[in-house]
Amino acid sequence: MVKSNATEVSSVQLRQLKPSFSSRFKEFFVRHLQVFFYSLGLLSRTPFSTLMTASALGIALALPTGLYVILDHASQLSGDINSINQISLFMKKGLSEANIQTIKKKLESYPEITQVKHVNRDAALQEFQDNSGFGDALKALKDNPLPDLLIVYPSITHNNPQQINALLGELKKIKQVALVQLDIQWLQRLYAILHIGQRGVLIIGFLLALGVLLIVGNTIRLAIENRRSEIVVMKLIGGTNSFIRRPFLYTGFWYGLLGSFIAILLVNISLIIINDPLAHLSSLYDSNLFSLGLMGVNISATLLLSGCFLGLLGARLAVGKHLKDIEPK
Amino acid sequence: MILFDQVSKRYKGGNEALSQVNFHLHQGEMAFLTGHSGAGKSTLLKLIALIERASTGNVIIGGKNLNKVSRHTLPYLRRNMGIIFQDYQLLYDRTVFDNVALPLIISGFSSREVKKRVHAALDKVGLLRFEKKYPITLSGGEQQRVSIARAVVNKPALLLADEPTGNLDPELSREIMNLFMAFNQVGVTVLIATHDIPLINQLNKRIIQLSHGQLLAEGES
Numbered sequence: 179m180v181k182s183n184a185t186e187v188s189s190v191q192l193r194q195l196k197p198s199f200s201s202r203f204k205e206f207f208v209r210h211l212q213v214f215f216y217s218l219g220l221l222s223r224t225p226f227s228t229l230m231t232a233s234a235l236g237i238a239l240a241l242p243t244g245l246y247v248i249l250d251h252a253s254q255l256s257g258d259i260n261s262i263n264q265i266s267l268f269m270k271k272g273l274s275e276a277n278i279q280t281i282k283k284k285l286e287s288y289p290e291i292t293q294v295k296h297v298n299r300d301a302a303l304q305e306f307q308d309n310s311g312f313g314d315a316l317k318a319l320k321d322n323p324l325p326d327l328l329i330v331y332p333s334i335t336h337n338n339p340q341q342i343n344a345l346l347g348e349l350k351k352i353k354q355v356a357l358v359q360l361d362i363q364w365l366q367r368l369y370a371i372l373h374i375g376q377r378g379v380l381i382i383g384f385l386l387a388l389g390v391l392l393i394v395g396n397t398i399r400l401a402i403e404n405r406r407s408e409i410v411v412m413k414l415i416g417g418t419n420s421f422i423r424r425p426f427l428y429t430g431f432w433y434g435l436l437g438s439f440i441a442i443l444l445v446n447i448s449l450i451i452i453n454d455p456l457a458h459l460s461s462l463y464d465s466n467l468f469s470l471g472l473m474g475v476n477i478s479a480t481l482l483l484s485g486c487f488l489g490l491l492g493a494r495l496a497v498g499k500h501l502k503d504i505e506p507k
Numbered sequence: 508m509i510l511f512d513q514v515s516k517r518y519k520g521g522n523e524a525l526s527q528v529n530f531h532l533h534q535g536e537m538a539f540l541t542g543h544s545g546a547g548k549s550t551l552l553k554l555i556a557l558i559e560r561a562s563t564g565n566v567i568i569g570g571k572n573l574n575k576v577s578r579h580t581l582p583y584l585r586r587n588m589g590i591i592f593q594d595y596q597l598l599y600d601r602t603v604f605d606n607v608a609l610p611l612i613i614s615g616f617s618s619r620e621v622k623k624r625v626h627a628a629l630d631k632v633g634l635l636r637f638e639k640k641y642p643i644t645l646s647g648g649e650q651q652r653v654s655i656a657r658a659v660v661n662k663p664a665l666l667l668a669d670e671p672t673g674n675l676d677p678e679l680s681r682e683i684m685n686l687f688m689a690f691n692q693v694g695v696t697v698l699i700a701t702h703d704i705p706l707i708n709q710l711n712k713r714i715i716q717l718s719h720g721q722l723l724a725e726g727e728s
Protein backbone atom coordinates (compact mmCIF):
# COMPACT_ATOMS: atom_id res chain seq x y z
CA MET A 179 0.00 0.00 0.00
CA VAL A 180 2.80 2.31 0.90
CA LYS A 181 4.60 1.63 -2.36
CA SER A 182 1.64 2.25 -4.63
CA ASN A 183 1.10 5.42 -2.70
CA ALA A 184 4.64 6.58 -3.24
CA THR A 185 4.31 6.67 -7.01
CA GLU A 186 1.10 8.61 -6.70
CA VAL A 187 2.75 11.25 -4.60
CA SER A 188 6.04 11.68 -6.34
CA SER A 189 4.12 13.01 -9.31
CA VAL A 190 2.54 15.48 -6.93
CA GLN A 191 5.92 16.58 -5.76
CA LEU A 192 7.02 17.34 -9.27
CA ARG A 193 4.22 19.84 -9.48
CA GLN A 194 5.45 21.60 -6.39
CA LEU A 195 5.98 25.26 -7.14
CA LYS A 196 9.65 26.18 -7.05
CA PRO A 197 11.54 29.20 -8.31
CA SER A 198 14.24 28.52 -10.89
CA PHE A 199 17.83 28.13 -9.81
CA SER A 200 18.98 31.37 -11.41
CA SER A 201 16.09 33.20 -9.80
CA ARG A 202 16.97 31.79 -6.38
CA PHE A 203 20.64 32.64 -6.93
CA LYS A 204 19.88 36.23 -7.83
CA GLU A 205 17.21 36.60 -5.17
CA PHE A 206 19.65 35.36 -2.55
CA PHE A 207 21.69 38.56 -2.94
CA VAL A 208 18.68 40.80 -3.38
CA ARG A 209 17.13 39.43 -0.18
CA HIS A 210 20.40 39.79 1.69
CA LEU A 211 20.52 43.41 0.69
CA GLN A 212 16.88 43.86 1.67
CA VAL A 213 17.36 42.25 5.08
CA PHE A 214 20.54 44.32 5.50
CA PHE A 215 18.52 47.53 5.27
CA TYR A 216 15.38 46.07 6.81
CA SER A 217 17.31 45.36 10.02
CA LEU A 218 18.64 48.93 9.97
CA GLY A 219 15.05 50.12 9.55
CA LEU A 220 13.97 48.07 12.57
CA LEU A 221 16.72 49.70 14.65
CA SER A 222 15.72 53.20 13.52
CA ARG A 223 12.15 52.52 14.70
CA THR A 224 13.45 52.53 18.27
CA PRO A 225 16.14 55.21 18.01
CA PHE A 226 16.49 55.77 21.75
CA SER A 227 17.13 52.19 22.82
CA THR A 228 19.30 51.63 19.74
CA LEU A 229 21.41 54.65 20.69
CA MET A 230 21.65 53.44 24.31
CA THR A 231 22.95 50.04 23.28
CA ALA A 232 25.27 51.49 20.64
CA SER A 233 26.65 53.98 23.20
CA ALA A 234 27.34 51.20 25.68
CA LEU A 235 29.23 49.41 22.90
CA GLY A 236 30.95 52.66 21.93
CA ILE A 237 32.24 53.26 25.46
CA ALA A 238 33.40 49.66 25.77
CA LEU A 239 35.28 49.98 22.48
CA ALA A 240 36.58 53.51 23.17
CA LEU A 241 38.41 52.63 26.40
CA PRO A 242 40.98 50.18 25.03
CA THR A 243 41.25 52.16 21.79
CA GLY A 244 41.97 55.42 23.58
CA LEU A 245 44.59 53.79 25.79
CA TYR A 246 46.15 52.18 22.77
CA VAL A 247 46.36 55.50 20.92
CA ILE A 248 48.08 57.17 23.88
CA LEU A 249 50.51 54.29 24.38
CA ASP A 250 51.24 54.21 20.69
CA HIS A 251 52.18 57.88 20.79
CA ALA A 252 54.22 57.43 23.97
CA SER A 253 56.31 54.66 22.47
CA GLN A 254 56.91 56.72 19.33
CA LEU A 255 57.92 59.58 21.60
CA SER A 256 60.41 57.46 23.51
CA GLY A 257 61.80 56.40 20.16
CA ASP A 258 62.50 60.05 19.37
CA ILE A 259 64.18 60.57 22.72
CA ASN A 260 66.24 57.47 22.22
CA SER A 261 67.76 58.91 19.07
CA ILE A 262 69.00 62.01 20.90
CA ASN A 263 70.76 60.16 23.67
CA GLN A 264 73.56 62.08 25.13
CA ILE A 265 76.41 61.14 27.43
CA SER A 266 77.80 63.57 29.97
CA LEU A 267 81.55 63.42 30.76
CA PHE A 268 82.45 65.28 33.95
CA MET A 269 86.15 66.05 33.78
CA LYS A 270 88.62 65.95 36.65
CA LYS A 271 89.48 69.27 38.18
CA GLY A 272 92.62 71.20 37.34
CA LEU A 273 92.77 70.33 33.65
CA SER A 274 93.89 73.05 31.33
CA GLU A 275 91.69 74.36 28.57
CA ALA A 276 94.14 72.99 25.97
CA ASN A 277 94.06 69.58 27.62
CA ILE A 278 90.28 69.46 27.41
CA GLN A 279 90.32 70.58 23.78
CA THR A 280 92.67 67.69 22.95
CA ILE A 281 90.32 65.21 24.51
CA LYS A 282 87.42 66.82 22.67
CA LYS A 283 89.24 66.52 19.34
CA LYS A 284 90.11 62.92 20.05
CA LEU A 285 86.51 62.05 20.88
CA GLU A 286 85.23 63.75 17.78
CA SER A 287 87.36 61.46 15.67
CA TYR A 288 85.48 58.40 16.98
CA PRO A 289 83.15 56.98 14.32
CA GLU A 290 80.43 56.31 16.90
CA ILE A 291 80.32 59.95 17.98
CA THR A 292 78.77 62.70 15.91
CA GLN A 293 79.43 65.69 18.07
CA VAL A 294 81.10 66.78 21.30
CA LYS A 295 80.10 69.92 23.13
CA HIS A 296 82.28 71.55 25.76
CA VAL A 297 80.58 73.32 28.66
CA ASN A 298 83.26 75.50 30.27
CA ARG A 299 83.14 75.38 34.07
CA ASP A 300 83.30 79.19 34.40
CA ALA A 301 80.55 79.68 31.87
CA ALA A 302 78.47 77.06 33.63
CA LEU A 303 78.92 78.81 36.96
CA GLN A 304 77.93 82.11 35.46
CA GLU A 305 74.80 80.61 33.95
CA PHE A 306 73.95 78.90 37.21
CA GLN A 307 74.34 82.17 39.11
CA ASP A 308 72.10 83.95 36.63
CA ASN A 309 69.35 81.38 36.50
CA SER A 310 69.18 79.47 39.77
CA GLY A 311 68.50 82.31 42.19
CA PHE A 312 71.44 81.13 44.34
CA GLY A 313 73.62 83.87 42.87
CA ASP A 314 74.62 85.48 46.17
CA ALA A 315 75.22 82.18 47.92
CA LEU A 316 77.46 81.06 45.10
CA LYS A 317 79.47 84.28 45.25
CA ALA A 318 80.41 83.33 48.79
CA LEU A 319 82.30 80.33 47.44
CA LYS A 320 86.02 80.79 46.93
CA ASP A 321 86.34 78.16 44.22
CA ASN A 322 84.13 77.27 41.33
CA PRO A 323 82.70 73.89 42.43
CA LEU A 324 81.62 72.90 38.95
CA PRO A 325 83.74 70.64 36.75
CA ASP A 326 84.26 71.05 33.04
CA LEU A 327 81.70 69.07 31.09
CA LEU A 328 81.90 67.37 27.71
CA ILE A 329 78.58 66.36 26.21
CA VAL A 330 78.93 63.49 23.78
CA TYR A 331 76.28 62.77 21.15
CA PRO A 332 76.46 59.21 19.83
CA SER A 333 75.75 58.82 16.13
CA ILE A 334 72.41 57.35 15.07
CA THR A 335 74.10 54.27 13.65
CA HIS A 336 75.60 53.48 17.08
CA ASN A 337 72.50 53.91 19.06
CA ASN A 338 71.39 50.54 20.39
CA PRO A 339 71.94 49.66 24.07
CA GLN A 340 74.93 47.32 23.45
CA GLN A 341 76.78 49.87 21.35
CA ILE A 342 76.08 52.61 23.87
CA ASN A 343 77.40 50.39 26.65
CA ALA A 344 80.58 49.65 24.67
CA LEU A 345 81.05 53.38 24.11
CA LEU A 346 80.54 54.03 27.83
CA GLY A 347 83.33 51.54 28.58
CA GLU A 348 85.66 53.36 26.19
CA LEU A 349 84.86 56.74 27.71
CA LYS A 350 85.43 55.53 31.28
CA LYS A 351 88.98 54.48 30.32
CA ILE A 352 89.99 58.08 29.61
CA LYS A 353 91.97 59.02 32.74
CA GLN A 354 91.02 62.69 32.74
CA VAL A 355 87.33 61.78 33.07
CA ALA A 356 85.94 61.82 36.59
CA LEU A 357 82.41 60.58 35.89
CA VAL A 358 80.51 59.25 32.92
CA GLN A 359 76.79 59.67 33.13
CA LEU A 360 74.23 58.40 30.71
CA ASP A 361 70.67 59.20 31.55
CA ILE A 362 69.42 55.92 30.24
CA GLN A 363 67.81 54.58 33.40
CA TRP A 364 64.74 56.73 33.17
CA LEU A 365 64.40 55.56 29.61
CA GLN A 366 64.57 51.94 30.69
CA ARG A 367 61.97 52.65 33.34
CA LEU A 368 59.75 54.36 30.78
CA TYR A 369 60.08 51.32 28.55
CA ALA A 370 59.14 49.05 31.43
CA ILE A 371 56.10 51.19 32.21
CA LEU A 372 55.08 51.24 28.57
CA HIS A 373 55.43 47.49 28.48
CA ILE A 374 53.12 47.12 31.45
CA GLY A 375 50.78 49.59 29.78
CA GLN A 376 50.71 47.52 26.61
CA ARG A 377 49.87 44.39 28.58
CA GLY A 378 47.20 46.39 30.39
CA VAL A 379 45.67 47.50 27.09
CA LEU A 380 45.63 43.88 25.96
CA ILE A 381 43.84 42.75 29.11
CA ILE A 382 41.37 45.65 29.09
CA GLY A 383 40.82 45.17 25.37
CA PHE A 384 40.10 41.49 25.84
CA LEU A 385 37.72 42.05 28.74
CA LEU A 386 35.86 44.84 26.99
CA ALA A 387 35.62 42.81 23.77
CA LEU A 388 33.99 40.15 25.92
CA GLY A 389 31.75 42.90 27.28
CA VAL A 390 30.79 43.89 23.73
CA LEU A 391 29.90 40.27 22.96
CA LEU A 392 27.72 40.09 26.05
CA ILE A 393 25.98 43.41 25.36
CA VAL A 394 25.22 42.48 21.75
CA GLY A 395 24.27 38.93 22.76
CA ASN A 396 21.85 40.15 25.38
CA THR A 397 20.33 42.75 23.07
CA ILE A 398 19.81 40.14 20.38
CA ARG A 399 18.36 37.72 22.93
CA LEU A 400 15.77 40.36 23.83
CA ALA A 401 15.07 41.03 20.15
CA ILE A 402 14.52 37.31 19.60
CA GLU A 403 12.22 37.17 22.62
CA ASN A 404 10.23 40.16 21.30
CA ARG A 405 9.77 38.50 17.96
CA ARG A 406 9.06 35.01 19.22
CA SER A 407 5.66 34.75 17.52
CA GLU A 408 7.15 35.97 14.25
CA ILE A 409 9.86 33.32 14.44
CA VAL A 410 7.24 30.63 15.09
CA VAL A 411 5.29 31.76 12.00
CA MET A 412 8.47 31.76 9.91
CA LYS A 413 9.25 28.22 10.99
CA LEU A 414 5.70 27.08 10.28
CA ILE A 415 5.75 28.31 6.71
CA GLY A 416 9.08 26.70 5.98
CA GLY A 417 11.68 29.32 6.84
CA THR A 418 15.11 27.77 7.21
CA ASN A 419 17.22 28.58 10.24
CA SER A 420 19.60 30.65 8.16
CA PHE A 421 16.69 32.70 6.81
CA ILE A 422 15.35 33.36 10.31
CA ARG A 423 18.83 34.05 11.65
CA ARG A 424 19.71 36.62 9.01
CA PRO A 425 17.95 39.78 10.29
CA PHE A 426 19.35 39.19 13.78
CA LEU A 427 22.89 38.79 12.45
CA TYR A 428 22.60 42.01 10.49
CA THR A 429 21.20 43.71 13.59
CA GLY A 430 24.34 42.63 15.46
CA PHE A 431 26.45 43.95 12.61
CA TRP A 432 24.72 47.35 12.72
CA TYR A 433 25.17 47.56 16.48
CA GLY A 434 28.88 46.84 16.05
CA LEU A 435 29.22 49.44 13.31
CA LEU A 436 27.30 52.11 15.24
CA GLY A 437 29.25 51.30 18.41
CA SER A 438 32.55 51.66 16.54
CA PHE A 439 31.53 55.03 15.12
CA ILE A 440 30.59 56.23 18.58
CA ALA A 441 33.91 54.92 19.91
CA ILE A 442 35.84 56.81 17.21
CA LEU A 443 33.89 59.94 18.10
CA LEU A 444 34.56 59.52 21.83
CA VAL A 445 38.28 58.86 21.38
CA ASN A 446 38.75 61.82 19.05
CA ILE A 447 36.83 64.16 21.35
CA SER A 448 39.00 62.99 24.25
CA LEU A 449 42.17 63.56 22.20
CA ILE A 450 41.03 67.07 21.30
CA ILE A 451 40.34 67.81 24.95
CA ILE A 452 43.77 66.48 26.03
CA ASN A 453 45.73 68.03 23.18
CA ASP A 454 45.76 71.65 24.39
CA PRO A 455 47.01 71.09 27.93
CA LEU A 456 49.46 68.56 26.54
CA ALA A 457 50.84 71.10 24.09
CA HIS A 458 51.20 73.51 26.99
CA LEU A 459 53.06 70.96 29.10
CA SER A 460 55.19 70.18 26.09
CA SER A 461 56.10 73.85 25.63
CA LEU A 462 57.20 73.95 29.27
CA TYR A 463 59.78 71.29 28.34
CA ASP A 464 60.85 73.38 25.32
CA SER A 465 59.57 70.60 23.13
CA ASN A 466 56.90 70.10 20.56
CA LEU A 467 57.16 66.33 20.72
CA PHE A 468 54.04 65.84 22.80
CA SER A 469 51.15 66.08 20.41
CA LEU A 470 48.57 63.35 20.04
CA GLY A 471 46.66 64.59 17.02
CA LEU A 472 43.56 62.61 16.03
CA MET A 473 43.13 58.87 15.53
CA GLY A 474 44.96 57.55 12.50
CA VAL A 475 43.20 55.94 9.54
CA ASN A 476 44.67 52.52 10.28
CA ILE A 477 43.48 52.31 13.84
CA SER A 478 40.06 53.73 12.92
CA ALA A 479 39.64 51.09 10.24
CA THR A 480 40.80 48.36 12.64
CA LEU A 481 38.32 49.56 15.22
CA LEU A 482 35.45 49.58 12.69
CA LEU A 483 36.31 46.09 11.48
CA SER A 484 36.65 44.61 14.95
CA GLY A 485 33.45 46.36 16.07
CA CYS A 486 31.46 44.86 13.20
CA PHE A 487 33.06 41.47 13.77
CA LEU A 488 32.26 41.51 17.49
CA GLY A 489 28.68 42.59 16.76
CA LEU A 490 28.21 39.77 14.28
CA LEU A 491 29.84 37.22 16.57
CA GLY A 492 27.75 38.29 19.58
CA ALA A 493 24.58 38.05 17.51
CA ARG A 494 25.57 34.67 16.11
CA LEU A 495 26.22 33.25 19.56
CA ALA A 496 22.91 34.55 20.91
CA VAL A 497 20.92 33.41 17.88
CA GLY A 498 22.52 29.97 17.92
CA LYS A 499 21.60 29.52 21.55
CA HIS A 500 18.09 30.99 21.62
CA LEU A 501 16.61 30.23 18.20
CA LYS A 502 16.69 26.50 18.86
CA ASP A 503 14.38 26.93 21.86
CA ILE A 504 11.65 28.49 19.75
CA GLU A 505 9.62 25.85 17.96
CA PRO A 506 5.96 25.89 16.99
CA LYS A 507 3.73 24.07 19.46
CA MET B 508 -0.94 11.93 -0.11
CA ILE B 509 -1.26 11.38 3.64
CA LEU B 510 -0.72 7.90 5.00
CA PHE B 511 -0.89 7.02 8.70
CA ASP B 512 0.44 3.55 9.43
CA GLN B 513 -0.09 2.30 13.01
CA VAL B 514 0.70 5.73 14.39
CA SER B 515 0.76 6.36 18.14
CA LYS B 516 1.74 9.52 19.94
CA ARG B 517 2.50 9.55 23.62
CA TYR B 518 3.42 12.88 25.21
CA LYS B 519 5.90 13.15 28.02
CA GLY B 520 3.95 12.60 31.18
CA GLY B 521 2.21 9.53 29.87
CA ASN B 522 -1.09 10.35 28.23
CA GLU B 523 -1.51 8.80 24.83
CA ALA B 524 -2.92 11.38 22.42
CA LEU B 525 -3.14 8.99 19.46
CA SER B 526 -3.08 5.21 19.47
CA GLN B 527 -2.69 2.90 16.49
CA VAL B 528 -4.13 5.30 13.95
CA ASN B 529 -4.38 4.11 10.33
CA PHE B 530 -5.80 6.12 7.50
CA HIS B 531 -5.07 7.16 3.96
CA LEU B 532 -6.01 10.44 2.36
CA HIS B 533 -5.56 10.33 -1.41
CA GLN B 534 -4.20 13.06 -3.57
CA GLY B 535 -6.92 15.54 -4.43
CA GLU B 536 -9.17 14.32 -1.63
CA MET B 537 -10.82 16.56 0.95
CA ALA B 538 -11.67 15.36 4.45
CA PHE B 539 -12.81 16.72 7.79
CA LEU B 540 -11.26 15.56 11.00
CA THR B 541 -13.69 15.69 13.92
CA GLY B 542 -13.96 14.58 17.48
CA HIS B 543 -14.43 15.94 20.99
CA SER B 544 -11.88 18.27 22.59
CA GLY B 545 -8.79 16.27 23.40
CA ALA B 546 -9.65 13.50 20.94
CA GLY B 547 -6.30 14.03 19.21
CA LYS B 548 -7.29 16.19 16.21
CA SER B 549 -4.59 18.78 16.80
CA THR B 550 -1.99 16.12 17.55
CA LEU B 551 -2.77 14.41 14.26
CA LEU B 552 -2.31 17.67 12.34
CA LYS B 553 0.89 18.42 14.25
CA LEU B 554 2.31 15.08 13.21
CA ILE B 555 1.63 15.93 9.55
CA ALA B 556 3.12 19.42 9.90
CA LEU B 557 6.16 17.97 11.71
CA ILE B 558 5.48 20.08 14.77
CA GLU B 559 5.44 16.79 16.70
CA ARG B 560 6.91 13.40 15.88
CA ALA B 561 5.15 10.06 16.11
CA SER B 562 6.16 7.86 19.08
CA THR B 563 5.61 4.71 17.02
CA GLY B 564 4.40 3.98 13.50
CA ASN B 565 4.99 5.83 10.23
CA VAL B 566 3.52 9.06 8.90
CA ILE B 567 4.11 9.29 5.16
CA ILE B 568 3.43 12.56 3.37
CA GLY B 569 3.90 12.85 -0.38
CA GLY B 570 5.93 9.62 -0.35
CA LYS B 571 8.27 10.83 2.41
CA ASN B 572 8.44 9.01 5.71
CA LEU B 573 8.46 11.81 8.27
CA ASN B 574 10.48 9.68 10.71
CA LYS B 575 13.39 10.13 8.32
CA VAL B 576 13.15 13.89 7.96
CA SER B 577 16.00 15.73 9.68
CA ARG B 578 15.75 19.13 11.32
CA HIS B 579 17.67 20.49 8.38
CA THR B 580 15.28 19.33 5.64
CA LEU B 581 12.14 19.96 7.69
CA PRO B 582 11.61 23.56 6.45
CA TYR B 583 11.67 22.44 2.81
CA LEU B 584 8.98 19.84 3.54
CA ARG B 585 6.77 22.42 5.25
CA ARG B 586 6.91 24.55 2.11
CA ASN B 587 4.85 21.82 0.40
CA MET B 588 2.03 22.34 2.87
CA GLY B 589 -0.22 25.29 3.58
CA ILE B 590 -1.14 25.42 7.25
CA ILE B 591 -4.05 27.47 8.63
CA PHE B 592 -4.70 28.10 12.30
CA GLN B 593 -7.66 29.04 14.43
CA ASP B 594 -5.79 32.16 15.60
CA TYR B 595 -4.53 33.06 12.09
CA GLN B 596 -0.85 33.45 13.13
CA LEU B 597 -0.38 36.63 11.12
CA LEU B 598 2.44 39.11 11.64
CA TYR B 599 0.78 42.27 12.86
CA ASP B 600 3.66 44.63 12.13
CA ARG B 601 3.48 43.86 8.41
CA THR B 602 0.91 44.65 5.78
CA VAL B 603 -1.47 42.09 4.32
CA PHE B 604 0.70 41.99 1.20
CA ASP B 605 3.89 41.33 3.20
CA ASN B 606 2.18 38.60 5.24
CA VAL B 607 1.03 36.75 2.16
CA ALA B 608 4.39 37.29 0.41
CA LEU B 609 6.38 35.67 3.23
CA PRO B 610 6.33 32.05 1.97
CA LEU B 611 7.44 33.22 -1.48
CA ILE B 612 10.25 35.33 -0.08
CA ILE B 613 11.42 32.40 2.02
CA SER B 614 11.52 30.24 -1.13
CA GLY B 615 13.45 32.90 -3.06
CA PHE B 616 11.06 34.17 -5.72
CA SER B 617 11.85 37.38 -7.57
CA SER B 618 10.02 40.52 -6.52
CA ARG B 619 8.02 40.52 -9.74
CA GLU B 620 6.88 36.93 -9.25
CA VAL B 621 6.05 37.64 -5.61
CA LYS B 622 3.84 40.56 -6.57
CA LYS B 623 2.04 38.58 -9.25
CA ARG B 624 1.37 35.55 -7.04
CA VAL B 625 0.39 37.54 -3.94
CA HIS B 626 -2.13 39.48 -6.00
CA ALA B 627 -3.52 36.24 -7.42
CA ALA B 628 -3.85 34.69 -3.94
CA LEU B 629 -5.46 37.80 -2.44
CA ASP B 630 -7.82 37.99 -5.39
CA LYS B 631 -8.90 34.38 -4.76
CA VAL B 632 -9.85 35.13 -1.16
CA GLY B 633 -11.44 38.45 -2.21
CA LEU B 634 -9.09 40.75 -0.29
CA LEU B 635 -7.08 42.40 -3.05
CA ARG B 636 -8.29 45.84 -1.99
CA PHE B 637 -6.81 45.32 1.50
CA GLU B 638 -3.24 44.55 0.43
CA LYS B 639 -1.76 47.72 1.97
CA LYS B 640 -3.71 47.43 5.23
CA TYR B 641 -2.41 45.98 8.45
CA PRO B 642 -4.11 42.75 9.63
CA ILE B 643 -5.17 44.30 12.94
CA THR B 644 -7.54 46.64 11.07
CA LEU B 645 -9.40 43.67 9.51
CA SER B 646 -12.25 41.57 10.91
CA GLY B 647 -11.72 38.00 12.10
CA GLY B 648 -13.12 36.51 8.91
CA GLU B 649 -10.90 38.76 6.81
CA GLN B 650 -7.83 37.89 8.85
CA GLN B 651 -8.57 34.21 8.37
CA ARG B 652 -8.82 34.80 4.63
CA VAL B 653 -5.42 36.51 4.72
CA SER B 654 -3.97 33.46 6.43
CA ILE B 655 -5.57 31.23 3.78
CA ALA B 656 -4.06 33.39 1.05
CA ARG B 657 -0.69 32.96 2.72
CA ALA B 658 -1.19 29.19 2.92
CA VAL B 659 -2.02 28.82 -0.77
CA VAL B 660 0.25 31.46 -2.26
CA ASN B 661 3.01 29.01 -3.20
CA LYS B 662 0.46 26.50 -4.47
CA PRO B 663 1.10 23.65 -2.02
CA ALA B 664 -0.27 20.20 -2.85
CA LEU B 665 -1.64 19.88 0.68
CA LEU B 666 -3.69 22.25 2.83
CA LEU B 667 -4.04 21.65 6.58
CA ALA B 668 -6.40 23.66 8.75
CA ASP B 669 -6.84 23.49 12.51
CA GLU B 670 -10.28 24.82 13.53
CA PRO B 671 -10.19 27.48 10.81
CA THR B 672 -13.72 28.64 11.61
CA GLY B 673 -13.42 28.33 15.39
CA ASN B 674 -13.67 32.08 15.95
CA LEU B 675 -16.15 32.91 13.19
CA ASP B 676 -19.93 33.14 12.97
CA PRO B 677 -21.84 30.57 10.85
CA GLU B 678 -22.10 32.73 7.76
CA LEU B 679 -18.39 33.55 7.68
CA SER B 680 -17.60 29.92 8.46
CA ARG B 681 -19.56 28.84 5.44
CA GLU B 682 -17.63 31.33 3.27
CA ILE B 683 -14.30 30.00 4.52
CA MET B 684 -15.36 26.38 3.88
CA ASN B 685 -16.42 27.34 0.36
CA LEU B 686 -12.90 28.68 -0.19
CA PHE B 687 -11.43 25.34 0.87
CA MET B 688 -13.85 23.52 -1.42
CA ALA B 689 -12.74 25.73 -4.30
CA PHE B 690 -9.08 24.90 -3.70
CA ASN B 691 -9.94 21.22 -3.48
CA GLN B 692 -11.70 21.46 -6.82
CA VAL B 693 -8.46 22.49 -8.53
CA GLY B 694 -6.68 19.43 -7.12
CA VAL B 695 -5.37 20.47 -3.72
CA THR B 696 -5.60 17.82 -1.00
CA VAL B 697 -7.36 19.33 2.02
CA LEU B 698 -7.58 18.15 5.63
CA ILE B 699 -9.55 20.27 8.08
CA ALA B 700 -9.90 19.67 11.80
CA THR B 701 -13.19 21.09 13.09
CA HIS B 702 -16.04 20.36 15.44
CA ASP B 703 -18.57 22.38 13.49
CA ILE B 704 -20.61 19.23 12.75
CA PRO B 705 -23.70 21.00 11.35
CA LEU B 706 -21.58 22.81 8.80
CA ILE B 707 -19.60 19.81 7.55
CA ASN B 708 -22.72 17.65 7.36
CA GLN B 709 -23.95 19.99 4.62
CA LEU B 710 -20.76 19.65 2.60
CA ASN B 711 -20.86 15.96 1.71
CA LYS B 712 -17.17 15.25 2.16
CA ARG B 713 -15.26 12.47 3.85
CA ILE B 714 -15.33 12.69 7.65
CA ILE B 715 -12.61 11.14 9.79
CA GLN B 716 -13.64 10.80 13.44
CA LEU B 717 -11.33 10.55 16.41
CA SER B 718 -12.33 9.56 19.91
CA HIS B 719 -9.86 9.33 22.78
CA GLY B 720 -6.96 9.06 20.36
CA GLN B 721 -8.51 6.28 18.30
CA LEU B 722 -10.00 6.37 14.86
CA LEU B 723 -13.69 5.47 14.67
CA ALA B 724 -14.82 3.53 11.64
CA GLU B 725 -15.89 6.02 9.02
CA GLY B 726 -19.59 6.67 8.78
CA GLU B 727 -19.94 5.74 12.48
CA SER B 728 -20.84 8.45 14.98
